[in-house]
Amino acid sequence: MSGPLSGTTMVVTRATDQAASLTAALVAQGADVVEMPVIAIADPIDGGRALAEAVRCLGTYDWVVTTSPNGSRRLAAAIASEGGTREDHAGTRFAAVGPKTAAPLVEAGLTVDLIPDKAVAEDLLEAFPPPPPGGRVLLARAEVARPVLPEGLRAAGWEVDVVTAYRNVGPVIATGLLERARDADWVTFTSESTVRRYVDILGEPVPVQAVCIGPISAAAARELGFRVVEADPHSVAGLVDAACVLAGS
Numbered sequence: 001m002s003g004p005l006s007g008t009t010m011v012v013t014r015a016t017d018q019a020a021s022l023t024a025a026l027v028a029q030g031a032d033v034v035e036m037p038v039i040a041i042a043d044p045i046d047g048g049r050a051l052a053e054a055v056r057c058l059g060t061y062d063w064v065v066t067t068s069p070n071g072s073r074r075l076a077a078a079i080a081s082e083g084g085t086r087e088d089h090a091g092t093r094f095a096a097v098g099p100k101t102a103a104p105l106v107e108a109g110l111t112v113d114l115i116p117d118k119a120v121a122e123d124l125l126e127a128f129p130p131p132p133p134g135g136r137v138l139l140a141r142a143e144v145a146r147p148v149l150p151e152g153l154r155a156a157g158w159e160v161d162v163v164t165a166y167r168n169v170g171p172v173i174a175t176g177l178l179e180r181a182r183d184a185d186w187v188t189f190t191s192e193s194t195v196r197r198y199v200d201i202l203g204e205p206v207p208v209q210a211v212c213i214g215p216i217s218a219a220a221a222r223e224l225g226f227r228v229v230e231a232d233p234h235s236v237a238g239l240v241d242a243a244c245v246l247a248g249s
Contacts, residue, residue, distance in 0.1 A: 003030025004244040009180075010211075011187040013038045013194040016171075018069070022188065025240045034180045038197040040171040041070050044143060044164040051078045054138055054163045058089040061138045061161075062131070063114075067097045067121060067149065068142065068191075069104055074165035075140045076108035097124050100235065119234045120214055125152040131159075140165040144193070146216070168193050173201060186211055186246075187226075188239060195220040211243045 009032045012019050016037045023033045044050065055078045058064065066072040094112045096102035098119025102112040116123035125148065136159045139150055143164045150160045181187070182202065189195045190213040210226035212218040214234035221228045229246050231238035 003028065004247050006030035008032065008186065008243075008247060009034060009184040010243065011036055011181045011184045011198075013188060013198050014190050015039050015041050015168075017041065018190075022190070022236050022239065025236060026188075026243065029240060029244055031243070034177070034184055036173060036177050036181045037171055038173075038194050038201055039168040039191075042167045042169045044167060046164070048074070048078065048165075050163050051075070051140060051165050052082070054140070054161065055079050055082050058092055058138070061089075061092050061136045063093050063095055063128075063136075063158075064138045064140065065095045065097075065124070065149070066101055066105065066140050066165075067124075067145065069100050071140045071142065071165040072096060072101050072104035076104050076110065078165075079110070080108065095124060095128070097121060098234070118214075120216060121146060121149040121152075125149055125156075128153065128156070128158075131157045135159065136161070138163065142193075143167040146192070168197075170197060170201075178202065185209065186243065188243070189213065189217040189221055190236075190239070192216050192220040195224060195226075199224050209246070211239055211246065213239050 010026055011034045012023050013036060014022060019035050019037060023035055026033050066075055094105055094110055095114035096112050099115060102115050105112050114127060116127045137153055139160055139162045150162050153160045186209045188211045195217055208227050210221040211229050212221055213231045218228045218230040229242050231242045
């Protein structure tokens with residue numbers, strides 16, 4: 001297929017259940033795509049019990065915050081499984097770090113009241129309102145995540161409960177797929193965890209050109225020796241646009 005990315009081989013490192021949209025968009029621009037998921041999404045160690053318990057008390061929180069589509073999906077599923085009504089948490093508001101993160105909540109019929117202009121925790125923290133007396137926040141996220149948001153909310157006076165909604169684990173990757181990745185021209189990263197897992201797997205930052213979805217993944221890639229192009233806006237469409245600009249430069 002012809003396009004601005006014709007003749008370019010690109011690695012997609014997203015989890016298998018999330019790679020399709022990025023792969024399709026890159027292929028539509030002519031790229032030869034190597035899908036090598038470096039993370040897989042797994043249940044929390046406790047099987048989701050802590051999330052279920054938090055959802056049963058959802059009405060006691062002023063805000064519920066999610067920072068990834070995976071966290072939103074797990075949260076929405078937990079809310080649905082509890083069989084509660086909207087009236088049970090009528091006073092609770094929802095916030096998401098970006099539109100993609102908000103989408104699973106909206107699809108579940110929940111209203112997302114706060115989405116920052118840029119899909120990063122720092123911008124969500126800046127946009128977050130000051131707490132009322134005794135204000136409480138539930139943060140549903142990955143087992144391992146940056147501390148920026150809970151620390152910042154607590155510093156602002158919120159009482160924050162962090163609950164693990166899912167884990168990122170490492171899948172087994174076939175040797176042949178590793179070799180194809182090593183021979184590729186570029187690699188795409190959509191999170192800090194994919195950057196670090198990719199380097200752990202390959203043992204070195206190869207290929208040296210990385211196209212990153214946002215500032216957090218970009219910073220991690222630079223730290224590990226990649227030459228980096230950052231998407232603007234911080235979305236799959238922005239990432240593809242950035243790759244096309246890079247190909248034409």
